[in-house]
Amino acid sequence: MPESIQNAILCFAHKQTLMEWLANEVYVTNLSVYTFANVFCSSAKNNNKLAIAYAHFLYHSLLKGYLSKREVDSLCNSLPLVDNYGCVTQRRKGVLLPANVSKWADLIVSNPWRNENYVELGNVYLNASSYAGQFTASEMLINFLTTHVGASDIPYISPPNAGFSAVNTPLTKDNAFLLLDWIRNLKYKGVHLPERFLKCIKDGSWLKVTINGYRPPSKSFLIRSPLGKILQSGSVLVDIPLIDESFYGDRINKYEEELKTIGVMSSCEDACNFIGRELMSRASSFTL
Structure with a gap:
C-alpha cells in the first residue's frame, strides 16, 4: 500500500473500522x-x-x-x-x-x-x-x-586453499607489505594458513633481494645481527640473497615473524650453512 494512503488511514478518525473492512473485504494484511x-x-x-x-x-x-x-x-x-x-x-x-x-x-x-x-x-x-x-x-x-553481511577484503579475509600466480612475478613494495599485513592479521587471529596458499608464497619469486633481482622467500635472508652487516658489506666470498632493505626501507624489519612464516631465513646458522654449501659447490666445480 502506498505510504500516502497509509498516512491517510492513520489520520482517519475511524481507522480501526476501516482496517477491519479492508481486511475482510479487500484482504489487506497488516x-x-x-x-x-x-x-x-x-x-x-x-x-x-x-x-x-x-x-x-x-x-x-x-x-x-x-x-x-x-x-x-x-x-x-x-x-x-x-x-x-x-x-x-x-x-x-x-x-x-x-x-x-x-x-x-x-x-x-x-x-x-x-x-x-x-x-x-x-x-x-x-x-x-x-x-x-x-x-x-x-x-x-x-x-x-x-x-x-561480512563483505571482506585483504588483510581480513581468510585465505583460499589455492595458489595465485601474482607471486610468480615481482610484487610492488605496496603489495609486498599488503601480503605481509595479511599474514600478520591471520596469525594474530589464529587462522590456519592453507598448505597450497603458503607454498605458493614461499616458492614464488616475488621478494626483492640484493642479488639477481627477485627470489622466493624460502631462498632469501633477513639477518639483523652484526653478521648481517658483514654480509651486506660484501666482505665474504659468497653473495648472500639478502632482502633488499634499500627497496623496502626499515619497515621490512617489523615483519620478521611473518617473513619467517613464509620461509625467509634469519639465523647466523642458516647463513653459514648457505655459505658452506656455496663454497663446497665451487670447490667441486674447480675439481672437475
Whole structure:
C-alpha cells in the first residue's frame, strides 16, 4: 500500500473500522516490517533487480529505525546477493568486496575463492540509487554489506586453499607489505594458513633481494645481527640473497615473524650453512 494512503488511514478518525473492512473485504494484511522483509526476501531470490532493491530496503529500514540491528543481522543471513556476473545467490561461505574497490584484486588479480563458494559482489552495489523515493549515496550500500553481511577484503579475509600466480612475478613494495599485513592479521587471529596458499608464497619469486633481482622467500635472508652487516658489506666470498632493505626501507624489519612464516631465513646458522654449501659447490666445480 502506498505510504500516502497509509498516512491517510492513520489520520482517519475511524481507522480501526476501516482496517477491519479492508481486511475482510479487500484482504489487506497488516504486517510488521520484519515480516514484510521475509516476504520480500522470498520474492528476491531469483531476480537480481529485486535482490538489489531488497538490500536497499534493509539499509533504509535500519537507518530510519524500522528494523533493529539485531533484526537486520538476522535477515542478512539469508540476503540474496548479486555477484559480479549479475547472478543472484543466497548460499555462500563468504563475501568479497567488488574487485574494482578491493585490495585482493590488486594483489591476487584473479579470484582464487571462486571454487570455495565465496560471492564476489557486483559493481551495482557501488552505485548511488533511488528506490521507493529513498536515495542511497554511492558506497553507502557496500558499507552496509561490509557490516551486516561480512563483505571482506585483504588483510581480513581468510585465505583460499589455492595458489595465485601474482607471486610468480615481482610484487610492488605496496603489495609486498599488503601480503605481509595479511599474514600478520591471520596469525594474530589464529587462522590456519592453507598448505597450497603458503607454498605458493614461499616458492614464488616475488621478494626483492640484493642479488639477481627477485627470489622466493624460502631462498632469501633477513639477518639483523652484526653478521648481517658483514654480509651486506660484501666482505665474504659468497653473495648472500639478502632482502633488499634499500627497496623496502626499515619497515621490512617489523615483519620478521611473518617473513619467517613464509620461509625467509634469519639465523647466523642458516647463513653459514648457505655459505658452506656455496663454497663446497665451487670447490667441486674447480675439481672437475
